[in-house]
Amino acid sequence: MHVSHLSLADFRSYARVEVPLDPGVTAFVGPNGQGKTNLVEAVGYLASLGSHRVSSDAPLVRMGADRAVIRASVVQGERQQLIELELNPGKANRARINRSSQVRPRDVLGIVRTVLFAPEDLALVKGDPGERRRFLDELVTARSPRMAGVRSDYDRVLKQRNTLLKTAAMARRHGGARPGDAAALSTLDVWDQHLARAGAELLVQRLDLITTLQPLTDKAYEQLAPGGGPVALEYRSSVGEALAPVQAGPAHSREELFELLLAALGAARKQEIERGVTLVGPHRDDLHLKLGQLPAKGYASHGESWSYALALRLASYDLLRAEGNEPVLVLDDVFAELDSRRRERLAELVAPGEQVLVTAAVEDDVPGVLVGARYTVAEGAVERVDA
Known part of the structure; x- marks a missing residue:
């Protein structure tokens, strides 16, 4: 192509x-x-x-x-x-x-x-979790364009749920609920279902991606920096010990992830109402990058960090090319x-x-x-x- x-x-x-x-x-x-x-x-x-x-x-x-x-x-x-x-x-x-x-x-x-290499790629290793989530989700969507709709649904539900939580938090800070607040909060159960359903779909795609990407990244790092590896990709989830951390692998089905997310949302409900924000879900997760036995962020040198970022891009290219329609x-x-x-x-x-x-x-x-x-x-x- x-x-x-x-x-x-x-x-x-x-x-x-x-x-x-x-x-x-x-x-x-x-x-x-x-x-x-x-x-x-x-x-x-x-x-x-x-x-x-x-x-x-x-x-x-x-x-x-x-x-x-x-x-x-x-x-x-x-x-x-x-x-x-x-x-x-x-x-x-x-x-x-x-x-x-x-x-x-x-x-x-x-x-x-496309697979893009840019100076900003260093943030994949040294930057905030949002940079790595974006990397995963863009690659997930490149593999399966329908995931653009799932991501859009998740963002829409998350925004609505945060609005409800913020309303509840403000009411609590000002000495009590206003008329209608209780009814609004009662709809949180419905939004929890929607968030968990879309979140489970996103999670299963991310985990499958990491499983496939792991050996390709290790190979690419060895090509760029012979003898400098190995590298490891681990998924750190906000749902608790059941997924934190998760070694890449098909360990959880879509339905299992839905139930885990739903349970984690329920457990965090009180804290979320106090803070006025959703604390559980794929939007809070991270891709943990390891070089040898240590986390790359904070331990890898500048050159090693560059090699790691480039390896992630090369692995993405190899993955998309292997699945057809070379980027x-x-x-x-x-x-x-x-x-x-x-x-x-x-x-x-x-x-x-x-x-x-x-x-x-x-x-x-x-x-x-x-x-x-x-x-x-x-x-x-x-x-x-x-x-």
Whole structure:
């Protein structure tokens, strides 16, 4: 699978740009701040309906414009599809496939799949649990696009449940419940059921992912840092001792996870009402990364942390490729962050990819093994450089 043409209108710094793309390696080279990352960010948005740089769509729309449009031609074997996404901050986004009538944006998920390497990846090892949860959930959705709906349902239920808990907490702090508060709290049992059902689906997918990802990550780390492992992925859950920690493995069925979540929500009810927030569920969990016998966070060196983050991305790529529909590899200004050994090793590992998109500030940052098309990016212009 590869993207054969990318078209942007009012996306980030571009009023309009058309970029033909070939299979193999394509490098976008130019000074920082000229729009290189904006191009690969748009490709990533097609795959995940989100940006690796910002949490909302508003910054993606060019200043002064009301909306942005990402359009891409995607080739998979003999089949070609046209994807169009219209970003409307504050309103519903729109999508079309093959110029058909409007579809839901999440219906485009799975047509393009990407694995992104970026300087921000260091946060997978050194950052907060939210970074690792996002990594898991984006990969879960790449494997099974229907999980976008499950994640949306979970977030909706969580928001509603937190609103009820916050109302109860405020009433308690101000000396008692107001009329209607008791009735509102009585609905918590219903929301618990919904949260546990969606949460169990998300949990079973995360655990299955970790089971599959574990040996691939260990292999990738050994390729990047020979003799430096082993690495281990452990799931730390908020539901209590039954899942904290969980070694990756198919130890729990969907129904068992539902019952565990439901019981944990019941046990935490009093504390949740006091604090006004949901304390149990996948939104509170973490992926615990170990290097040898020690946690990587706090113990791994800077180089080891980089190798671990890169290994997680390489493992993701190997997993998606093994399951069909090889993803586009995106390396966004990542080589400048690496020492020469890791730079060359990573380049050798990704070079055979069906499509590899690279951004770099200077040509020397692109390893020699990554031979392919070159574009210069400067002052809003994207121009191909003949070999």
